[in-house]
Amino acid sequence: MTGSFPVRISRPEPFGRGRKEARFRFLFRFPARIIAVSFAMVILIGTFLLMLPASSRDGSWTPLLDCLFTATSATCVTGLVIYDTYTHWTGFGQCVILLLIQTGGLGLVTMTSFFSMAVGRRLERRNLDLARESIGTQEFTIRPLLRLVVGGALAAEGAGALLLMIALVPQYGAQGIFFSIFTAVSAFCNAGFDLFGGQGLFSSLTNYNGNPLIMGTVSALIIAGGLGFVVYYDLFQYRRTRTLLLHTRVVLAATGILLLSGMLMTLACEWTNPATLGALPNNAQRLGAAWFYSVTCRTAGFNSFPCDLMRGSTKVLSALFMFIGAAPSSTGGGIKCTTAVVLAATVCSVARGDEEVVVFRRRLDHGTVYKSLAVVLMGLSAVAMSAACVMLTDGAAEISGIDAFYESVSAFATVGISVGVTGAASPVSRGLLILLMYMGRLGPVSFLLSLAMRREPSSRRVLPEGQIGI
Template sequence: MKWRHPGQVVVAGFALATVVGTVLLMLPVSTETGEATGLLTALFTAVSAVCVTGLIVVDTPTYWSGFGEAVILGLIQVGGLGVMTLASVLAMLVAHRMGMRMQLFAQAETKSLGLGNVRSVVFGVIRLSLIVEAAVAVLLALRFGFGYDESFWRAVYLGVFHAVSAYNNAGFALFSDNLIGFATDPFVLFPIIVAVIIGGLGFPVIAEVLRRRERRGRRWSLHTRVTVLTYGALLAVGTVAVLLTEWRNPNTLGSLDLHHKLLVGLSHGVMPRTAGFNSLDLAHFEPTTLLVNDVLMFIGGGSAGTAGGIKVTTFALLGFVILAEIRGEPTVHVLGRRLPAEVQRQALTVALLGVGVVMIGTVALLAMTSFRLDEVLFESVSAFGTVGLSTGITAKIPAAGQLVLVALMFIGRLGPITMASALALRERPRRYELPEERPVVG
């Protein structure tokens, strides 16, 4: 079979990882009881892991054995780094070179801007991931060991699992209540928050920030400036929104003292960036809080990071497009640079396709279940944004609805543009232009 577009290989790679993960999770050795897992449960868990989402239909620490948890951890790592990034590294190790086709495939996965730097991007992604995961794992292992009297190897295991899950914005936890038991523990929450932010910003942004420290005087690129500013602004908005709407809620923040409220508020301001960890029971959230989280989850994190959503750059660029249109300006300027028309079209396409996918998923789930609209919408956006936050209805959704969530997670991880280009058989260049005519808008 001849691949016509690198996006097709990316989709095929994620599909293959899903199949392998599903088969492994169906084995009796993957469960605590030693019984084989049903196809749907295994498929849902595998997709949730490889798409670094975190939605679950069975309790991770009590249902899956150590082997099953290791499979989930491996799928998270593969999904976070990207199937084609790992394949590119293996190809270079075997052949000591990277061909043009492999560079194109790696470029499609890592979102690098040119073929010349694909090799350094691939190795940089691996290096950054291992450094951050190792550092967070050490901090968490020390806390679990000395703060909660876990045995040495258990503490190490917990540290590694949650570090990988946090950096890859997966949200899988080895505690039945996720992180609710650590809501007032900054030594657990802060390392996880930092890992989520670094993974969510994306390698290109982190690499450029680090390079600028070495070469003072160089200005950040437009992509980095837009990503950092928008990510920071949305982080502040999310934190303040949670604090304002849940401050007096006795089932969430109401029973906590001031500094613990601020800690938990920060945590839940970060997690909709698509991490999926929760230190509060989302089933008790106010409808306003859920709606704010819907917006934040849909936007997601940075491009080429482990977060999902339509990305903060897409959201920010559309804001600049709207601002230019309101001002009546013929071109769009962003932080001292002019925005090309094709980038504007791409941002609009990604956003509208995302809206369409979420709406279709929400309508389908509403037709299949008796849950409220705010619960179903939250679940759909969480799946599409590969977040993993839930009000607790995931396991109660019927089989057909869980398949809808599987589709939303898969599409959300790969991105509407990648999915569409992967399914396209060939490009059809326009050979002529039709006469221009302006319809009435609005």
């Protein structure tokens, strides 16, 4: 037949299947969303396991909201608790919490990618992108970095556990082995959970101020976990490259400044407080407790004196250190010390009238500055709204504004130090703290990106310039 043309006949798909598959691929297209879902899955599994009668010492079912709070706190390596970890949970429940801490500290995506690589499976590009997003870097080859993350974490936790056994096994016998492992993992992952409630409910490390081995080991593990794996990888590469990344230099300098200034702040505010440092028997223990609080208040959640009895000035200044937090790609939380450095450098540049933001003689791109400002603003907004809601919904508990703000910052920065608000909080307030912990562990920007429903980035348009008075 003249003028004929081939007709393409396609087989129709079953009704609805193609549309559902496309929607599923869209929902899990972005790495931030997959990581957010993986954390949520771990939290839900942990919640179910903690609800079981086998997890509680009295053999009863633990309320759902309390288990959700504990599982979120463990997975997000925060440390805020409703029940004392030792007196309420059985050995099975404590093991569940330990696994949640380890999984949350390293990240489920990081761990699964590492073990897939360890058994010889080839990581596809999508898996590599996920692993980079989970660790928080695009600078290095991901495979050796994965080995460093998991292998280095296990090595540090193992070394810390062995040191803690020297002190805890003579005190607790064979049980001290598990106590040492639990404490080492909790410290390196900056989680703040402990098993020392047998010496007093929620006592944490208040009974070990005179033991430099325990306090020194826990401090070292907290700092090691808070520096970030990118810093370690860069330091290991220094022998070959003979140079350090700007990121590494900023993290090391900021960490040293924050630790020293936090210690001096604690000494100045609490030296004469008879309920905290003033209650310790000698100056050496006061100095040690002040140093430990400076280490732990940024990310970890352990405490060496009753934090609810601190002065108001200490709580306000501590909230600033907690909000800053640890380094990127670490087990710690907060807005990250690098974000604080970028913000401070931006203020200095504006004060000098400079057009560019400079750190260590390196010019920062505007995208880094914009993202830093967004992280700080979103974090402050979340904390302020949470603190206001806690005060409104818990009026009967007479929670002060300082305490509500302190507890909200502790949740958002995944620190876990409590001044008593969590135990007295209403279900609504606990729900807000759960959301804050989850948001803080993912990061404000990643949290919002995981909720974004835009299919494609908007095209760049040339718009007319406008002026706003500042």
